Amino acid sequence: MKYMRKALFIIAAACLSLTGLGQTRDAFEEIRQDPEKAGTVHYMYDHDIPACAKAPAGYKSFYISHYGRHGARNHSTDSDFDQLYTLFTTAHERGLLTERGEEFLRRYADAYKVLRGCGGDLCDRGFEQQYKIARNMYKAHRHIFRKGARISAGSTYVPRCILTMSAFTDELLRENPRLVIEKQASFSEMPWLNPFSKYNPDIHPTDEGYNNKYAYWQKDYQAMCKELCRPEVVFGPLLKDLSLLKEIGDPLELEGALYSVAMNAQCNGKLRNDLVEFVPYEELCRLYECRNFRFYCSKGADTLYQKGRQWAFVWRTMQDIIDKADSDLETGEYAARLRFGHDIIIMSLFVLLDIDGFNKPVGKASEIKDVFRSYDFPMSLNTQFVFYKNRRGDILVRLLYNERDLALPIPDCGTPYFYRWSDFRDFALRRIALARHILATTQAPPKKK
Numbered sequence: 001m002k003y004m005r006k007a008l009f010i011i012a013a014a015c016l017s018l019t020g021l022g023q024t025r026d027a028f029e030e031i032r033q034d035p036e037k038a039g040t041v042h043y044m045y046d047h048d049i050p051a052c053a054k055a056p057a058g059y060k061s062f063y064i065s066h067y068g069r070h071g072a073r074n075h076s077t078d079s080d081f082d083q084l085y086t087l088f089t090t091a092h093e094r095g096l097l098t099e100r101g102e103e104f105l106r107r108y109a110d111a112y113k114v115l116r117g118c119g120g121d122l123c124d125r126g127f128e129q130q131y132k133i134a135r136n137m138y139k140a141h142r143h144i145f146r147k148g149a150r151i152s153a154g155s156t157y158v159p160r161c162i163l164t165m166s167a168f169t170d171e172l173l174r175e176n177p178r179l180v181i182e183k184q185a186s187f188s189e190m191p192w193l194n195p196f197s198k199y200n201p202d203i204h205p206t207d208e209g210y211n212n213k214y215a216y217w218q219k220d221y222q223a224m225c226k227e228l229c230r231p232e233v234v235f236g237p238l239l240k241d242l243s244l245l246k247e248i249g250d251p252l253e254l255e256g257a258l259y260s261v262a263m264n265a266q267c268n269g270k271l272r273n274d275l276v277e278f279v280p281y282e283e284l285c286r287l288y289e290c291r292n293f294r295f296y297c298s299k300g301a302d303t304l305y306q307k308g309r310q311w312a313f314v315w316r317t318m319q320d321i322i323d324k325a326d327s328d329l330e331t332g333e334y335a336a337r338l339r340f341g342h343d344i345i346i347m348s349l350f351v352l353l354d355i356d357g358f359n360k361p362v363g364k365a366s367e368i369k370d371v372f373r374s375y376d377f378p379m380s381l382n383t384q385f386v387f388y389k390n391r392r393g394d395i396l397v398r399l400l401y402n403e404r405d406l407a408l409p410i411p412d413c414g415t416p417y418f419y420r421w422s423d424f425r426d427f428a429l430r431r432i433a434l435a436r437h438i439l440a441t442t443q444a445p446p447k448k449k
Contacts, residue, residue, distance in 0.1 A: 039263030071126025
């Protein structure tokens with residue numbers, strides 16, 4: 001019954017997302033309805049809900065340009081697993097665990113056996129997600145993935161992304177073994193597969209990454225965590241003596257480790273997904289708000305600190321999509337372009353394309369949680385630009401977000417969710433020009449001593 005209720009909620013939320021992805025919503029109420037959303041980008045989505053819009057009469061799909069996040073992975077920080085285990089085993093040895101704390105240790109000890117040394121690894125559910133997405137794409141566009149069709153697939157050099165690419169392309173080959181798929185994971189493609197990496201010539205060392213220690217917003221992020229989060233709310237029912245927290249590490253960091261491990265459990269089918277029961281709803285919301293703030297400032301619109309400097313780097317990703325589409329539409333050389341990387345690229349891509357409110361200005365930090373919601377960028381997040389044409393050669397494009405239709409901020413062709421390629425291309429190039437202007441007129445954060 002629990003999973004049935006969650007499934008019904010997810011279906012309802014998916015229907016709303018077709019038109020309201022970036023609109024203001026009550027994030028805390030959505031977390032109350034579905035606590036796993038408090039996991040921000042650790043959230044899992046259901047791939048079995050198909051997009052339902054029909055192409056205009058006479059149009060048929062013929063080309064796909066895709067960017068997908070890697071599949072579900074373990075929490076990426078191995079030290080969090082170890083520090084949390086040390087805290088609870090030490091408390092157990094000293095007789096400092098409450099009955100509730102002993103229950104947490106029993107559950108976590110089983111999880112620790114699975115997680116130790118596996119931080120950031122692609123999980124079984126990550127493979128399953130990619131099989132489903134690839135299968136859905138193939139079934140929706142069988143004529144694109146015809147015998148002998150050439151498919152280009154590229155990945156960042158991160159192992160979970162390479163494995164994601166392989167899982168996706170393996171499933172396509174299971175559907176049609178006669179596809180010609182070219183796979184690559186090269187530093188030469190990093191400027192557009194991960195434009196926030198050091199391989200992008202636009203990047204200054206103090207711009208790199210997503211949780212950059214030099215970022216203008218870091219001071220306020222740290223202050224927000226100290227002001228909002230209450231480690232004693234989580235650890236009070238588990239430990240008889242809270243002074244042990246400071247002996248093992250920083251209480252806020254230990255709370256963050258427990259939160260991250262608990263929320264990430266949904267991604268790994270080998271784990272019981274019940275550690276979240278040890279984090280009260282109100283504290284879940286506070287922890288979510290802090291981490292959501294970090295994602296917004298790092299890769300969202302960030303109208304408060306950096307004047308768009310961070311999201312602007314993603315212009316190279318959009319330029320690559322346009323350039324390769326121009327070439328493939330002219331030559332017909334490739335039937336599909338598949339790219340595999342990270343959530344932060346799609347976050348910024350949505351801002352660049354001004355999709356459904358993601359470029360909406362935010363007046364103060366407390367408003368961010370209801371305007372930018374990082375659980376909208378879940379594990380196996382993906383975008384698909386699907387191209388259609390008629391017998392006259394007129395070309396339309398449609399954007400799918402997690403396999404569902406998504407509206408673009410330009411006039412459609414008369415059929416919802418379908419746009420003239422020429423209109424979209426002109427719009428995207430204008431937004432690229434804006435992004436490049438932002439980079440030319442803003443400065444990287446200074447390097448702190």
